[in-house]
Amino acid sequence: MISLKINKQLVQAKPGxxxxxxxxxxxxxxxxxxxxxxxxxxxxxxxxxxxVKGQSRxxxxxxxxxxxxxxxxxxxQKTLHARQVLLEFIIAxxxxxxxxxxxxxAYAQTLGVxxxxxxxxxxxxxxxxxxxxxxxxxxxxxxxxxxxxxxxDQRVINRANRGAAIRLTFGAxxxxxxxxxCSSCGDCVAVCxxxxxxxxx
Amino acid sequence: xxxNQPYGVRSFYAPGHDQGPKAVPAIVGRGPSSFAAYAAAGGxxxxxxxxxxxxxxxxxxxxxxxxxxxxxxGSHLPLVKKWEAAIPHKPRYLVVNGMEGxxxxxxxxxxxxxxxxxxxxxxxxxxxVLHIREACLVLNSAYGxxxxxxxxxxxxxAALFDGLDIQLVDGPEVxxxxxxxxxxxxxxxxxxxxxxxxxPPFPHEQGLWGKPTIINNVETLSWLPLLLVRPELFxxxxxKLVTLLGDVAEPGIYEITLGEPLPEILQRARADDLSFxxxxxxxxxxxxxxxxxxxxxxxxxxxxxVQVGSGTLRVFNTSRDPLAEMAAAIAFxxxxxxxRCTPCRVGTQELAKFAAxxxxxxxxxxxxxxxxxxxxxxxxxSTCGLGRAAPAPLLTWxxxxxxxxxx
Numbered sequence: 239m240i241s242l243k244i245n246k247q248l249v250q251a252k253p254g255x256x257x258x259x260x261x262x263x264x265x266x267x268x269x270x271x272x273x274x275x276x277x278x279x280x281x282x283x284x285x286x287x288x289x290v291k292g293q294s295r296x297x298x299x300x301x302x303x304x305x306x307x308x309x310x311x312x313x314x315q316k317t318l319h320a321r322q323v324l325l326e327f328i329i330a331x332x333x334x335x336x337x338x339x340x341x342x343x344a345y346a347q348t349l350g351v352x353x354x355x356x357x358x359x360x361x362x363x364x365x366x367x368x369x370x371x372x373x374x375x376x377x378x379x380x381x382x383x384x385x386x387x388x389x390x391d392q393r394v395i396n397r398a399n400r401g402a403a404i405r406l407t408f409g410a411x412x413x414x415x416x417x418x419x420c421s422s423c424g425d426c427v428a429v430c431x432x433x434x435x436x437x438x439x
Numbered sequence: 440x441x442x443n444q445p446y447g448v449r450s451f452y453a454p455g456h457d458q459g460p461k462a463v464p465a466i467v468g469r470g471p472s473s474f475a476a477y478a479a480a481g482g483x484x485x486x487x488x489x490x491x492x493x494x495x496x497x498x499x500x501x502x503x504x505x506x507x508x509x510x511x512x513g514s515h516l517p518l519v520k521k522w523e524a525a526i527p528h529k530p531r532y533l534v535v536n537g538m539e540g541x542x543x544x545x546x547x548x549x550x551x552x553x554x555x556x557x558x559x560x561x562x563x564x565x566x567x568v569l570h571i572r573e574a575c576l577v578l579n580s581a582y583g584x585x586x587x588x589x590x591x592x593x594x595x596x597a598a599l600f601d602g603l604d605i606q607l608v609d610g611p612e613v614x615x616x617x618x619x620x621x622x623x624x625x626x627x628x629x630x631x632x633x634x635x636x637x638x639p640p641f642p643h644e645q646g647l648w649g650k651p652t653i654i655n656n657v658e659t660l661s662w663l664p665l666l667l668v669r670p671e672l673f674x675x676x677x678x679k680l681v682t683l684l685g686d687v688a689e690p691g692i693y694e695i696t697l698g699e700p701l702p703e704i705l706q707r708a709r710a711d712d713l714s715f716x717x718x719x720x721x722x723x724x725x726x727x728x729x730x731x732x733x734x735x736x737x738x739x740x741x742x743x744x745v746q747v748g749s750g751t752l753r754v755f756n757t758s759r760d761p762l763a764e765m766a767a768a769i770a771f772x773x774x775x776x777x778x779r780c781t782p783c784r785v786g787t788q789e790l791a792k793f794a795a796x797x798x799x800x801x802x803x804x805x806x807x808x809x810x811x812x813x814x815x816x817x818x819x820x821s822t823c824g825l826g827r828a829a830p831a832p833l834l835t836w837x838x839x840x841x842x843x844x845x846x
Contacts (some may be wrong), residue, residue, distance in 0.1 A: 281637055282780045284820040295827070296819045301637055316819075323816040327785035355809065358788055381778060397632060397778060400617070402788050404778030 242308040257299040258286060261312055268312050269321060269345040271328070272382040273300040274429060277390065280383045283328065285345070287320050288312045296320055322349050328380050329354035332432050337378070339431035358402075366408070371422040371437055376405040379434035385426035394420045406434075460581035460612065464684075466545045466552075469691040470707055473665050473672055474554045482556050485667040486563055486599050499667060500568040506666045506673045511546075511680070512536055512621075512656030513720075513749045514824075515737055521653065525643035526569070528651035533574035534628065534642075535562055537582065537657045538610050540619030541720040541749045542771070546680035547657040549692040551578065551585040554661065556592045559605065561660035564667070566603050569653065575606040576657070577624060583609065616775040620823050621654040623777070634779045635823035679747070683708040685717075685754035697747065698736045705731070705754060712756040719748030721768045722828035724835025725761050744835040761840050762798055768832035769794040776826065783826030786817040794833055802841075810837075 239250045244261055251260040256279070261268050272283040279301035287296035291309035296317060311317065325346055329335045335346055335353055346352070360377040381397070381404060389395045398407040409418035427435045468475070477484075488494050504519045535558075539547040550558050558576070566574050578586060589607055593600055608628065610618060615633055617623050622636035625647050646652020658680055666673045677697040681704065684690045688709035695704050705713065713728045724745045733739045737746050755764065773791040778784045793802065793810055802810065814830035821827045 279637075281822070284780060284782055287820050298637075298820075303639070319812070320816050320820055323812050324781055324820065327781050327789075327816075330789075331781075331785050356789060356792070358785065381781070381784065383779075397634075400615075400778050401772075401774040401776045401784070404776075404784060 240304050240306050242304055242306065242310065244310045245312055251304040253304070255304050257288060257290075257297075257302045257304060257308075257310055257312075260304055261288075261299060261310075266312055268299050269348070270300055271342060271345075271380075271431065272384060272387075274384055274387055277387040280387060282381065282383045284324055285321055285328075287317055287324070289314050289317050318349065321345075322351055325349055325351045326354040326356075330357050332378055332380050333357060333360070337433055338380075342431055371424065372408075372420075372427060373436050373438045374406060374408070375434050375436070378432050379406060380432045381406075382431060384429040384431065385435055388425040388429045394418045395426060461539075461542075461579055463545065463548060463581050464690075466549055467691040468549050468553060468693075469689055470693045472694050473669065473678060474550065474557055474661070474694070477665055477668065478554055478557060482664070483560055483596070483599060485664040486560050486567075488667075489564070489567055490599060496568045496570070499564065502667060502670070503564075503568065503663060506670070507677060508659065508662055508666060508673065509677060510656060511658035511662070511750070512619075513541070515747055518655070518659060521643070521655070522569070524641070525651060525653050528643055530569055530571055530643060530646075530653045531573065531650035532647045532652040533562065533566055533569070533571045534621075534624065534647060534652055534654045535574065535576040535657060535660060536619065536621060536624055536654055537576055537578045538619035538624060539579050539582075539657075539749075540616045541722070541751060542616075543684050543753055544682050544720055544749045544751045546682050546692050546750060548579070548582055548585070549680070550657055550661050551582055551589065555585060555589040556596075557664055558657055558661050559589065559592050559600070561663040562605060563600055563603060564663045565653070565655065565660055566605075571653070572602065573604045573606075575608050575628070577608045577610050577628070580610050580612050616771075617777040617823075617825060620825055623823070624654065625652065632777075634777045635825075637822065679750055681750040681752055683752045683754070685752075686710070686712060686756035686759070687754045695735065698734050698739075701731050701733050701735045704735055705752065708754070710754045713754055714757040714759060715755050715761050717751070717753040717755070717764065717768075718743070718745040720751040721771055722825065722831055723748050723751070724831050725755075725765060725839065726835070727761075727839055730839065744831065744838055761836060765832050765836040765840075766791075766794040766797065769829075772825075772829040776829070780820075780822040780826065782817050782820045783822070783829060786813050786821075787826075787829050789813050790817075790830060790833055807837075 240253055249264055258268055268286050271285045272280055281298035281301040286299040288299045289311040290297050332338055363377045366374045385395050394408055396407050398405055427437050508518045509515045537547050562574055586607055618627050618633035620635045623633045627633040642652045642654055672678055678694055679697050681693050681695050683693055693707055715725050715727045717725050726743055740746055769791045772787040776783045776787045814834055817830050818827050
């Protein structure tokens with residue numbers, strides 16, 4: 239067992255556990271967004287950032303593995319401020335809070351975020367039909383990578399471009415769908431918190 | 440072969456991406472050069488000594504670790520830290536980073552073009568002392584002209600490279616800034632999209648194909664033969680190649696000593712009309728001429744908010760506008776962010792909006808607080824060093840130029 243301190247409380251953890259796992263077990267709620275239990279952590283949204291003593295920057299709780307004598311603050315001013323800003327980033331990218339998932343809206347309420355103070359200019363709004371059943375609306379996407387994680391075995395969904403022009407593609411380099419392995423299983427739609435991926439009739 | 444995933448397998452960049460390779464101006468090496476002297480004397484001496492049994496890999500490793508050599512890719516962390524952390528993991532691969540993704544930086548290009556033998560001798564020395572058999576040198580796709588000479592060195596000196604598998608690999612066809620980040624480079628070599636990985640695990644724990652991997656910059660390894668044959672080069676000092684460009688009479692690559700007064704370095708290239716200088720490349724910052732009377736090392740530059748970084752110094756004369764240069768740097772990050780993590784992807788767009796509007800709209804106090812919040816979030820939560828460095832040009836501009844209104 240490994241001993242560490244979370245919010246000044248001494249806690250025990252098993253080697254290999256993440257800070258998120260240990261905190262959750264202690265009843266400490268750290269907000270998460272991109273994290274999907276059971277799947278490889280991608281740590282892209284950074285909403286779960288926590289402060290670890292001796293580290294110059296914040297670390298993602300969902301992928302940071304416990305180490306002996308770690309001293310972790312999950313709700314310091316610094317972490318709360320970063321989470322508020324990051325949540326505003328997500329709302330800005332999506333285009334509003336109201337249409338994000340209930341979980342995200344609940345976090346926003348806890349963090350006192352009601353809207354973003356800016357919205358991104360979305361240049362890439364062309365809707366792409368992922369398959370006969372799946373539709374992708376890039377202007378709603380918050381790039382949490384949940385669909386990429388969920389599609390891990392098939393690896394149909396990828397990221398394309400960079401910077402402000404970023405978007406998802408079905409198939410590497412936008413290959414025609416017939417050449418991808420998409421079986422329209424709908425896993426990606428099920429995990430999407432933004433409604434960017436949806437089923438179509 | 441582990442290194443030769445053809446580009447495009449899962450690159451994930453849209454077809455017809457309009458940016459081509461990095462533009463390479465006519466680069467020349469200027470001033471006295473240890474590399475030129477070593478090459479003129481025939482080179483390969485350090486490797487030959489090892490081969491002839493005049494010294495042992497253990498002795499050479501000790502000498503390297505004790506030299507104080509620092510990573511010349513931009514981090515400036517002591518090489519001993521990276522290697523000592525890696526050695527217990529028994530590194531399997533050596534990846535040599537010749538991406539040189541930082542704009543206006545050409546020191547590695549000069550080494551690859553003019554001193555391919557020294558570059559490869561450094562790689563071979565690293566392999567021999569670290570007991571690595573497989574190495575790959577990743578070349579920026581704009582540096583393709585260097586490839587033939589590098590391959591010729593390998594072919595003509597087969598005995599010296601005996602038992603080593605050193606491959607030359609082309610970097611992405613388009614100019615990708617983020618691909619120069621070491622873990623992004625590993626993804627590229629595996630045929631994945633060139634995005635940084637989460638650290639930990641560090642490459643020396645789980646690197647290429649999950650195996651312990653050491654990644655070093657071209658310049659870092661090129662210093663190895665020199666420090667072994669001429670230890671005085673590293674006796675209480677640290678030589679470094681700098682790219683000196685911009686409004687200077689003699690632009691080029693200069694060999695300097697870290698800690699030298701910056702005005703003397705700038706004067707070598709004859710920066711006669713100096714208004715401000717960009718220190719540390721595009722992720723560094725702009726420093727007005729009045730503040731350039733400092734020593735050129737990380738300790739002395741830190742109070743100005745900049746670092747030696749990749750060793751790039753871009754000089755601007757009085758006809759140039761620092762605001763426009765800063766806005767261009769921030770716009771660069773907005774375009775080049777790989778988009779993987781939220782802080783960098785969204786934060787660079789938000790910073791670019793303010794940077795572009797600054798000329799017409801001075802920042803209110805509310806704006807200023809928000810800009811600092813955004814910048815702080817990037818520095819604190821971005822996945823890789825490139826995202827963490829992205830706000831630097833704006834922050835240093837605000838610090839050094841922000842108070843005075845600019846015409």
